Amino acid sequence: MIRARRTALLAAVTILIGVLLSGCSLGGHPATPPAPQPEARSMETVEAAVDDIPGVRFTAARAWDGTTSYVTATLSASDTFEGDPAALIDYALGQLASQTEIDRGRLVRFTFDAPGQTVDTTQALLASLDIASERYADGSSLELSSSDLDRRYGTWPAPAPERPPTL
Structure with missing residues (x-):
């Protein structure tokens, strides 16, 4: 018992x-x-928002370095782009920060391909936005830390930015 x-x-x-x-x-x-869930925003939606600017193309995707995930993003502007390059970078990275499809991971590997642009000039444009960057393996891309991007745009996923009038 x-x-x-x-x-x-x-x-x-x-x-x-x-x-x-x-x-x-x-x-x-x-x-x-x-916690309230952010409105779903696909990578395709983000790319289309930036691509809507005449003479501009933006692509981004998930990438891996061993087991560490990150995002690779390429912003291209042709001769027909007439806006402010710093505002364009800011808008594209803000759009990227607002997507909900893939976690940004540890960093964003970013390339800005435009007439007259070099890695050094891109680095200076990023610095003007208070985003630190490091050149990746002596190539044409820069590594941007997620902490800098969170400080600039808000915790991922951030609110979608409005398109600036200079674009």
């Missing part, structure tokens, strides 16, 4: 601990309300 009570008590305690560890309350209500 004592053994049966002890077994029943142990079973009840085990169930109670399981319920508490699973995050459920005994009342059936969550302890905190769920």
Whole structure:
């Protein structure tokens, strides 16, 4: 009889601990309300928003360095682009920060391909936006940290930016 009570008590305690560890309350209500989910924005939507600027093309995709994920993004402007290059970079990166399709990962590997642009001039444009960058393997792309992008645009996913009048 004592053994049966002890077994029943142990079973009840085990169930109670399981319920508490699973995050459920005994009342059936969550302890905190769920955070509101941002409006879904695909990478295609983001690219199209930037591509809508005459003479501009923007592509971005998930990439991997071993097991570390990141995003690779290329912003291209032709001779027909007449806007402010810094505003264009800011708008494109703001759009990228607003997409919900893929997690940005540790960094964004960014390339700006436009007439007269070099890695050094792109780095200077990014610095004017308070975004630090490091040249990747002596190539034409720059690595931008997610922490700098979060500071500039808000925590991923950030709100979608409005297109500036200079574009």
